[in-house]
Amino acid sequence: MQEFYKKALLALIVLLVVDALLAVFLVYRAFPTQTLMPAHKDGSRWHYGTYSDVAAGGASSVRLHDTSPDRLRFDFKLKDVATYPFVAGDLKLHDDKGQKIHEDWSKFRTISFVAKCSLATALAFEVSAFDEKISKPGKFETYLPPRTFFSCNEQGMPVTLDLARLLIPDWWYTSMKQDLGRQSYKLDKVGKILFGTSAATPHNVDVYIEISELTLHGRDDRYLAALVVIILGGWVGFGVWFFLAHSRALLASVDSKMKINLPFVAYRQLTLEPYKDKEKASVLRYIASSYIDPEMDLDTVVEATGANRHKINELLKSELGMTFTGYLNKLRLTEASRLLTEKSSAAVSEIAYMVGYANVPYFNKLFKDEFGCTPKSFRTLAAQQRQQEQPADSAPSAPLA
Structure with a gap:
């Protein structure tokens, strides 16, 4: 059984390591991120730009502060000339040839950034999303403009926005002559x-x-579901393997114990007569014939054989390599294993009394220490062993018609 437990421990460690590696990989895939600053992949880069209300008759001013690839910064002043004064800084994605391109953000759920401004205020965030039924490529005024608002301050404020909860302003539906209910x-x-x-924003x-x-931050629950299924499947598989392999190992261990113990007892019983030392023969014969007596102890043997107490211990140690109690339990438990195998109708408690144990729980404990399983499990395993050893042609034939 020690070899089995070593294999089981190794299999458990391998399972835990594999689960940990899978968890790291699948959780990483389940929560994808994409850094938008600086320009990210395939030679694409952001083209920074600004615009204001000047085209609508306003007088607000705006200019890019610098063109650093890891930030967008612009200076502006809103002036009360237009009805709705505004300025904005935007980022358009271009390919390595300078052509405007689109990017798929459908797998992302949120966008995060740090917003810093010289005066604490509220600002707008907007996405230009191409719609094949309405939009014209490159003409951003025809793109859907879902937007939301956020705050900023002088220290720099971390902001996270839900990309699924943006709203398209009413004026866009009016200008594009679209149904206002289509959000x-x-x-x-x-x-x-x-x-x-x-x-x-201050004017x-x-x-x-x-x-x-x-x-950008995303979440793909398919990877999390796959992780749960794989881990549960792995542990169920390990449990099934452990149960079956443990049963096989236990059966082999019980079989080995029976093969070792039965010849041992038979040998000791057969070699009682050849002893020239009659005192030794008397002691061994008495123990071998009276071990089923629940009252039997070392004092009983001393009284029945007249042998010296110390000499009995020395005899058992030198002849059998056991103490008196160890040898007595060996005889009783070996007989119990035989009775469990041959007397399938007898209760475990009955067999415990038959071999000299008045305390059934104590008998169960000793039996499990000796054979590695309870008496009930031993009986089941022994029955399985007999079925496996029974030749196929020994099965009863069907009666002739």
């Missing part, structure tokens, strides 16, 4: 993102806005 949008073709002023003062650490 759905997809982010599978994003062409531009925008950071702009809101109604709460007639110089302000700057800086956006950095722009990152």
Whole structure:
């Protein structure tokens, strides 16, 4: 059984290591991230730009502060000339040839960034999402503009926005002559993102806005579901293997114990007569014939044989390599194993009394220590062993008609 437990421990360690590696890999795949600053993949890069209300008759001013690849910063001043003054800084994605391209954000759920501005205020975040039924490639005024608002301050405020909870403004539906009730949008073709002023932004003062650490975050529950299924399947498989392998190992261990113990007892009983030392023969004969007596102990043997107590211990140690109690239990438990195998109708408690144990729980404990299983399990295993050893042609034939 020790070899089996070593294999089981090794299999458990391997299972835990594999589960840990799978968990790391699948959790990583389940929560994808994409850094948008600086420009990220395939030679694509952001083209920074600005625009204002000047085209609508306003007088607000805006300019890029610098063109650092890891941040967007622009300075502006809103002026009360247009009805709705505004300015914005935007990022358009271009390929390595300078052509505007779209990017699939459908697997991402949130976008995070750090927003810093010289005056604490509220700003707008907007995505330009291409819609094949409405939009014209490259003409962002025809793209769906789902948006939301966020706050910024002088220290720099971490912001996380839910990409699934953006709203398309009413004015866009009016300008595009679209149904106002159509609020759905997809982010599978994003062409531009925008950071702009809101109604709460101060007017007639110089302000700057800086956006950095722009990152997309996603979640794919399929990988988490796969992780749960794989881990549960692995543990169920391990449990089934452990149960079957443990049964086989226990059966082999019981068989080995029986083969060792039965010849041992038979040998000791057969070699009682050849002893020239009659005192030794008397002691061994008495123990071999009276071990089923529940009252039997070392004092009983001393009284029955007249042998010296010390000499009995020395005899058992030298002849059998056991103490008196060890040898007595060996005889009783070996006989119990035989009775469990041959007397299938006898209760375990009955067999315990038959071999000299008045205390059944104590008998169960000793039996499990000796054979590695309880008496009931031993009986089941012994029956399985007999079935396996029974030749196929020994089965009773069907009666002739």
